[in-house]
Amino acid sequence: MIFRFAIMIIASFVGLSGGINQEVNADYKKLYQISTKDFKTPADAVELRTVRSFPDSADSPNGVYIGGGQSFIMDNSEHIYIPDLKNDEVLVFNGQGGFVSRFGRFGQGPGEFEMPRDIYISENRILIREAMNLRFQWFDMAGKYIGGFKAFKPYNSFVFRDGKIFATAGLSQPPIIGRDSCLIDVMDYEGRVISSFGKPLDVPIREYLELNLARMAFDRDGNIIVAFRFYPIIRKYDILGNLLAEYLFKSGISDKIAPINDKMIEKRSRGELTPLGFVIGAIFADTDGIYVASSSSNRLEILMLGSKGEVIKYYYKNLNEPMGVNSLLAKTRGRRKEFYLLRFCHGDGVEVLSPINQKEEK
C-alpha cells in the first residue's frame, strides 16, 4: 500500500516533472500537455509576474536550500516556515526571502524529523506532520520542541484551532463492517480522535486513500475548506462537520486534466499503473475569498472563488518552464494581492507573484 502510494505521489508529477520512467513519462507528459491556446483567458484576468523567489543560488553555498517542500506557512510577522522533507529540517525565511533560521534535523527523537511534510501555525505554536516517523510534533514559534504524538493513520493536510486538529486522509479502507469511512478526523492536541466527518469521494476502493488526497484551509468564517487534488472539487464544512457546500469549479487546467485523470483512474481499475495530474495544487483562504492554485507545463492559474464557488478573479502567469505548486499563501498589500507559491519542479522554493498592472488589480 505504501509502495502504491509512493508510486502515485511520484507519478502524479507527470506532466510537470517526475514519472515512472523516461519513456513512459514522455508519453504521459505529452498527454497532460496543455497548449496555451487551450486556455480561455477572461477579459478581466490579472496577469502575474514573479517579483522575487527564494532561496536563490547565493543561499545555496551557505546550506540554505530546499530539497523538497510540500507545504509552508506564514506567521503574523510574515516569517515563512518551510518543512524540507528531503533535508529533514524546517527553514524559516522573512517575507523578503531572507534566511532567518532553521530547526530540526534527521532522526526519530523529539524535535527531529524524517520527512517533515505538512505544517500549520495557530495560537502561537507550530504543528508539523512527518511522513516517515508517522507522528505530529509541536513547536513554539522559536522552533523549540514542546510535544508530539503518534499518528497511526496516514494523515495528510491538516489545520487546527481551539483545541481541535482537523486532519484529512487517513481513511479507513472499506470494508469495515458497520462503519463508514470518514474524510476528516478531529483530534485533540494529543492525537486522540474526538470525532470524524465527511464522506470521501466515491472512488474505487483500492484508490481510496490516494484519490481522496486533499488540501485544507480555514475560511474567513472559520469553516473548513477541503480541496481534492485530483478532482476539481472543493467542499466547505462547518467545524461540527456539517457539509455546507460542494463546488465543482472550472478552470483551464481543471478542464483539461480532470478528464485525463478520469481515464487514468479507469485504466488503474484494469490494473495499469498510471500517473495522475494534480487538478488543484494548493488552496488558501483569507477575508476576500478562497484561492485555488494550479499549474500546467506552461501556465499557472490562481482562481479567487466567491462564497458560492464562482470564480471572482482569474490570476495567471504564462510559464517558460513547468512549475508545480504545492502550497499557496496570499497577502494583501494595500489594494493588491501578493501570492507566495511553494514551487516544485525545476528547483523547489518560494515564488512571490504580484499583478503586472496595478490598475488591473483595482
Place this chain on the structure above:
Amino acid sequence: MGAKKGHLWGKTIILFAFLSLASLNCGKPDRSIISQIPQFKATTVKGTAFDSRKTNGKYSFFAFIDPRKTEDLDLCTTVRNREPDQLNIILVSQFPNIPSEILDAAGYQIILDSNLDIRRSFRIPSSGIYLLFDPRGKYLGGGRTSDGYDEGPKALLAWHLRGVRFERNLFVPGLDENISKLPWLSQLKKIIDSTSKRFYLLGFFSSICEGCSSGSTFRLLTKIRSEADDMLDVRAIISYKYEPIDIERIVSQLKANFPVVLADPLLSEKWARLDLNFRSSDINEIVFLVDSLGKVRLILDPVSESQRDKFFYDCLDTIRERR
C-alpha cells in the same frame, strides 16, 4: 511505516549492497577455502572440551582476537551483549593474557591458539578477523574487527539471522499447544482467567500503520470482532515501544472495537530479545486464536490479503464450532 516500508526497502538495498561489497575479496577470508567450519577439538581456557562440529543448532561466531587490541575485545563484548542466545561465540587467541572482564564473562568459549594451528585451519592470515557460520557449520561471511560492530557483524548477523524464517513458536506456541506453558504470555493467561469467553483472538503489534500491512491485520481483528458473537474476546497487544496514551490514539484513530493493551514487562522482555534477532516485521501482526483453556486453535500467517480472508472464515467457523 510500519509505514516505513519504503525506508526499509532502502535500508535493505543498502544492506544488500554492503554485503555484496563485504563478500568481495578485500583482504577478507576467501569463501571457497573455508566453506565449512574446520573440524577440530580443543580445550577452552576454562577447561571445557570444545568440538567445532557441535554447534547445538546455533550460529557460530568465531573471533580471532589479539587480547591487547581493544577493538577486538570491544567487538566481542558488543556481539555478546547485542546478539543473545542464538550464537556460539568462540574467541580464538594466540596470547593468554585475556582480560578478566572477558575471561570471567558468561557466553564466550575462549580457546588459546598459541601455535596458530586453529587460525591456519581457518586460513586466517592474522588476528582481528571474525567469521560467521550457520548451525550446520556453513560459512556465511566475515570481516575485520576494526570495522566496528555497526559496520561489521551487525549487518552480517542481521542479514543471516534475521533472514532465517521467523518461527512463530519463538513467540507463541504452535497449533494445539497451550499458551500457559510460556511465561512471557502470562499476561494473556491472566486475561483468559479473568474473563469467561470461549475464544480469545489475540493480536501482537510492534507497529501499526493503517496504510500498511499491519493496518490490514488490525482491520481484520475489527472485522472479526464485528462478526463474532459474545463468545469471542479480541485484544490487540502493542509492543513495549509504545506509551499508555498511544492506546487511546490507536483506539480512536483506528476506531478499534476491542481493547488494546500494552505488553507487560515479561512479554516486553521477550519481545525486545526477538527484536534484536529478527526483522521488526517478523514480530508484527502475530495473530492467533486460543480457546478458554489457552490452547492455540488458529494462527494467522499474514502474507497476503487472501490469507487474512481465509483466517477470517476459519476463525468464524472455529468459534461457531463448524470445524
